[in-house]
Amino acid sequence: MPHDFARFATEPVTLAIVGCGQRGRGYAAYALQEPTLCKVVAIAEPRPKTRKIMTETYSIDQTLVFETYEDLLKASADTLQTIGKRLADAVVIAVQDHLHMEVALAFAAQGYHILCEKPMATTVEACVQMEAAVKKAGVIFGMGHVLRYSPYNKAMTEVIRSGKLGQLINVVHIEPVGHWHFAHSYVRGNWARESESSFSLMTKSCHDIDIICHYLYPGGPTRVSSFGSLQHYRKASKPAEAGDAKRCLDCAYERSCPYSAKKVYLDPVTQGHTGWPSNVLVDGLPDIENITNALKTGPYGRTLLFTPSPLTEGFGRS
Structure with missing residues (x-):
């Protein structure tokens, strides 16, 4: 089904938020700041209190409030079949990292434009499958690598690419996670076990890898290495x-x-x-x-x- 991009110039883009945790709420908040540009019209969230708060905050019709993304997807398929229209123009995927691929494949197949929180997926194979699905569906796919768009990094990018300070030879970059932040997310939190998420270079520092590659574009890295061990939390x-x-x-x-x-x-x-x-x-x-x-x-x-x-x-x- 062709996308009516001209409509977006006069009407807000409608969004479905899948996963209403910190990142899902963060992206949704833009709809409150810029209501003429986008509107949250549907959500999928398993936690009842969080689901209730999101429903009230964004005045979402109860018929468009779901516990799971599968329920949202089914309702959207029904409306697509009966009236030829999805529940929303785009979906924000803000579930746990290991679920990104399955959610993205499902919504791409229905023709949804997608904003996916970082990291894109937890394996190279999953990233390849997502890319193929998005290309096949002909939809817009955006990654949550938000550093690119901050004024500071936009200015950095302009200076580097202009060559005003000469040729960029190497980059010394440190990810200032902080001891308590690392403990919060990667020891106590949802990213504590690599087998259930991914390695910390991917789950946390993909922002840093992305912005460095963005600085260097159209060049790119030829090799990436990472090392670490369970040393401190013993x-x-x-x-x-x-x-x-x-x-x-x-x-x-x-x-x-x-x-x-x-x-x-x-x-x-x-x-x-x-x-x-x-x-x-x-x-x-x-x-x-x-x-x-x-x-x-x-x-x-x-x-x-x-x-x-x-x-x-x-x-x-x-």
Whole structure:
């Protein structure tokens, strides 16, 4: 079905958000800032409180609110068959990394334009399949490599490509993840195990790889290497003062610990800061009660110095 691009000049692009976590909400927020350019009309999100908040925030009709992307896709297929129209012009894919390929293939087949959060996929083979599906469908596919579009990086790109400062010979680049951020995402969080996600160079530093390649375009890298090991988050590194504590809220060493879950998640909330990273711990409102409960029961409240657990076993191994 041909896409009516001329319509987008006068009407907002309609969006379906698949995955209403931090990244899904982040992309959707643009519709509130620029309502004449895009509008969120459908969502797929399994968590009930998060789903309710998104529905109310974007005034989404209840018939377009789904628990799974499969349900959204089926409803869209029904409307496509009956009235020749999809539920939305484009879909934002903001589910877990290992699901990107299956969601992208499904929506591309229905003719949806796609914005996919980084990384594109967790394997080269998946990326190749996604590229083939997008080309076959003839749809627009965008990656969430947002660094390209910041004023700072746009200025950097212009200077580098212009040659004003001479020829670029090499790049020294450090990804300033931060100790607590790394612990949040890659030890306690959803990217803790390579077998369930991908290696950290891909899951975190793909932004950096992309912007460097963007600087160098039309040139590109000839070789990429990465190395690492499970060195720091080991039982042998656990301070004696921590004793047998399994959770930060029960740990005598907590006040001295740079990885304290109380410091990272709970203390900011007590001071009124309810954004990231605290807001990703709970379904719904990140208040003191909910965050405290999450630290008592969920993975983000575990001690990192250093109790062996499924969260740290296999970390950094390829």
